[in-house]
Amino acid sequence: MLKLKQQFDLQRDVVFDILRKEASVCRVKEYSEDVDTRIVNTERDGSVLYSWKGATGTTRIGKYDPYTKQNKLLYTFDKQVCVSSCSLNKEETLLAVSLAQNTSAQQRLKPISRCLTLLIEIHPINNTKVLKAVDCRVKVQFLHQETEWKSALESHLLLFTEDGYVDLYHVLLSKQEGYRVVISNPERLSRAVERIIEDFCWVQWDGHTQRLYCLTRKDKFLLRCVQFYQNHSCDTVLELVLELPANAFRTVRFVSLGFDHYHVEKPEQELVRMRVFTNRLGNIFTPHTSVHIYCFFRKNTCITFCVSVLYASL
Secondary structure, three states: OOOOOOOOOHHHHHHHHHHHHHHHHHOOOOOOOOOOOEEEEEOOOOOEEEEEEOOOOOEEEEEEEOOOOEEEEEEEEOOOOEEEEEEEOOOOOEEEEEEEOOOOOOOOOOOOOOEEEEEEEOOOOOOEEEEEEEOOOEEEEEOOOOOOOOOOOEEEEEEEEOOOEEEEEEEEEEEEOOOEEEEOOHHHHHHOEEEEEEOEEEEEEEOOOOEEEEEEEOOOEEEEEEEEOOOOOEEEEEEEEEOOOOOOOOOOEEEOOOOOOOOOOOHHHOOEEEEEEEOOOOOOOOOEEEEEEEEEEOOOOEEEEEEEEEOOOO
16 A cells, blocks of 8 residues: 655745744744745755745745755845745755746836846855846756765756746856855856757756756657756757647646746646656666656546667767
8 A cells, every 4th residue: 555654844844934933033922924935946855945925025035954854044035026936056055036027007017027037146145146037937947966065166057938948057156255155257147058948838857867858849749858967968868759739738838847826827728738757767877768758638638658768878
């Protein structure tokens, strides 16, 4: 018999701790206001990133560590913002955040982009760099390389846009005064960008294996798997033509890239729901890997593609 054990509970592991902290900020015995805590992303090591409304009209981003069972404040915005995507590098020196901009009646006449994507230094200076200001959704995800955090002086960030392209930012870092970690030449950051994918309609991130699956369409649908390596290079290790309806994806789909509380998909508009499942290999590759692709159609029918992939280059 399969027995499931709950490893994380938002109320127990996060909200109770937040209420204690807010009570301390307000200097009251018990804080009873709604903190509107929302899970935003889960990183490769199991860390849970979340946001909440602070007592002083702020929005804060925190991290829950599943191993120490501790919560850590990462960043505080000095006003209420809508965090739609978020990712933390392994060294906890950089925080990437996409904000859904306010489109209320008072803001509609202002020249404001729908999405603002920031790269924030958090160890410990809190400088910010604008990566994107666009009128479409943007997802962010750091690659997690296996290095000692004290020696890591570069980070690599994937940026996914609803316009259908994926960029890889190579962020060089430097140390100041022995402990401050800052972005080297932030004004040249936009020049160190590598275009990974163009014109995708569906994308899925596998954080455990550091693989990116994407679906593009010209004459036919083509599924690609891009593998990211420890030396920060990447390579296409799978290409597979899929027979799907021409209108399978009416909007761009993001899978396993965190939950956007400000853009909820409507199930009735989703003709095909697609997921890829692979062996839980991490960085250890076997000669053959089974890749299962599940496509669920609206009428409760399911088509399964099972492929044995040879990683000859590995």
